[in-house]
Amino acid sequence: LDPRAKWHDGKPITTDDVIWSFQVLKANSPMYSRYFENVTDAVAVSDREVEFHFDQKGNRELPKILGDLVVLPKHWWEGTDATGKKRDITRPTQDPPLGSAAYKIASFKPGSEIIWQRVPDYWAAKLPVKIGRENFDRQRFSYFLDDNAAWQAFTKGGLHDIRPENSSRRWNTAYNFPAVQAGDVIKQEFKTASPEPMQAFMLNTRRPLFGDRLVRAALTYPLDFEAMNRTLFFGSNTRTSSYFQGTELASSGLPQGKELEILEPYRDKLPPEVFTQEFKLPVYDSPQAERKYLKTAVDLFAKAGWVIKGGKMVNAKTGEPFKFEILGWNDTDQVLSSPYIANLRKIGVDATLRLIDQTQYINRLNNFDFDVTISQLGQSDSPGNEQRDFWSSKSADTPGSRNYAGIKNPVVDALVDRVIFATDRDDLVAATHALDRVLLWNYYVVPQHHRSVVWMAYWNKFGIPEKQPTYSGVDQNSWWIDADKEKALAAKYKSGN
Structure with a gap:
């Protein structure tokens, strides 16, 4: 800890704050609980040093994640508010929380605005990483x-x-x-030169309707990205074809070398295409393409036991219609969904869009209460422990995780750990290629697009x-x-x- 570090009330930030923050976040935050899965405890070794103990070796990213730990003021959260009521960090509060950063909350109106005021004696203002930044005296955020x-x-x-x-x-x-x-x-x-996020229709495999990989594959083919890009996006977007788009971590071609070695033990548990075909999304590059890809979708549905009767896609045995809802919250979701829904209806799939208010949407997303939704999953150049939050079987049942697709796949679990415990950069790249390829060929999402610029x-x-x-x-x-x-x-x- 920097000896100059202090809270806005002037009290120093202590190792006790760090240890308490670790314990509270691990116990109460779904995200931190997964990040800290291999951290057993934290102890103070001096007035300015905290030592974290791990239950496994080789998790090379974990020390850095712990360095990013959000430190909270123990004395404030264990104190009382203006009414004398003891604070509870697990509950919402309208008390502006005590912080230690360059800004503090000057005022706020719930649901309307919040005003940040720069702290005049901010303890870290002269640190090299802060020079030239945080220059506004006052920032107002209106909702x-x-x-x-x-x-x-x-x-x-x-x-x-x-x-x-x-x-x-x-x-x-x-x-x-x-x-x-x-x-x-x-x-x-x-x-930008950063990895591009996977923006996609997330298929909730917790729903039996999306449990079959063939069905999920079929749902990929009706998305005509080229027409959408031409008629809606002014040609400004690029199709996303990897969970690690725009980096050396994106898989391509066929697996070989170390990546093939990583995948080989799971050959009998993986789609055969993983080893025999390069993953490619449909390209609507001609007037004939629509007929070609919609027929491919119908054929895949047929293999999964679904047929078209009376213009509707139905289960061949039960007659149940193939019907699902896309959950969204803004006009952009409507723009993205409408062409896809129109093409799905051409093959008898009854897809609809429901737009709800943002608060309700967040609650339903956190509880995985949706059939399909549109979301983004961002990556870094150094994937690691966050992959558990995205793909692991454990996170599939953890409310608030980002495993929106509900993936429960032992091979994916093993590959996630292989990424986390990679021994060097080459090993990390190979393991990430393998994970990317397995995710793609299981069709957990219908990829959309990205744009390598920020418009401001x-x-x-x-x-x-x-x-x-x-x-x-x-x-x-x-x-x-x-x-x-x-x-x-x-x-x-x-x-x-």
Whole structure:
């Protein structure tokens, strides 16, 4: 621990805080409990050092994860609130929690806004990693329940100054309002070199409907990415074909060398295609492609015991219709789902979309209460313990995990451990190739797309370093307010710009 480290109330951060935080998070956080699966305990070896004990050797990433441990103020959480009631870290609170970072909560209105105020005597302000960052004295975050309302607020200025843009349609057609034309709102692309997330329709295999790999494979073929990219995304997206897209960790070709050695012991438990075919998603590159791929889907359904009768895909034995719901919460989910649903209906599959409010959506997602949903799974250049949260059999039954597909596969479990306990970089790359390939050939998701740039629009009141981090594309915490630009905007628009 840095001897200068202190909480916002002036008390020092102690090893007792670190140990208590480890114990509380391991016991109460699904994510941390999986990350800390191989950590048995933590003990103080001096006033400034904590030693963590592991029950296994070779988990090379775990020490780094422990270095990222969120440290919480034990004295504050074990104290009482303004009413004299003892605080409970397992329950929600409207007490602004005590922190130790560059900002603290100045005020908030539940469901409306929260204001962060920079801490004038922040203990880490002069550390090399902090120089040039966290330059705003005050940040206000306003909550909008409707994306169109947020968009309108941005176009007017004064309330919404920086807007990351995800909509291809809006980026290409809507940034023509007067402030853009006058150069007072800037559109800018920031390129990224980081791994691309797996954005996909997540098929919940906890539902018997998606238990058959052939059925899941069949559901992959009706997605016409090329038409969607052309008609909806202005050609700006690229199809995602790996869980580790954009890195050397993505599998390709056929398994060979060390990857083949890793997969060989599981040959009889894996789809034969893992060893004989390169994984490829359908490409709708001609007018004939739709007929070809929809027929492939129908053939796969037939092998799984489903046939078309009266225009409906039904179970050949029971007559049960193949019907499922895609759960979403915003307009983007509708854009992504509608073309897919239309193609599914061409082969008799009755798919529908249900949009619910975000709070309800999060609760249902955490409890895996959905048939299919759209989500993203991000990766790093060094995968490790988080893979348990994504794919392990244990996480499939743990509410709040990111194993949305409900994967319970002993081979996947073994490969996850193989990634976590990789001996060196070459071993890690080979193990990740193997994991990627097995996940792909089991068709747990219907992959969508990615975009290797960050779209950002902002009112022209900021100073921005020329070099932005390629791993994230943009670092807003390195920006600052240009006082002259801000003054000019305020005078021109008579607002809070």
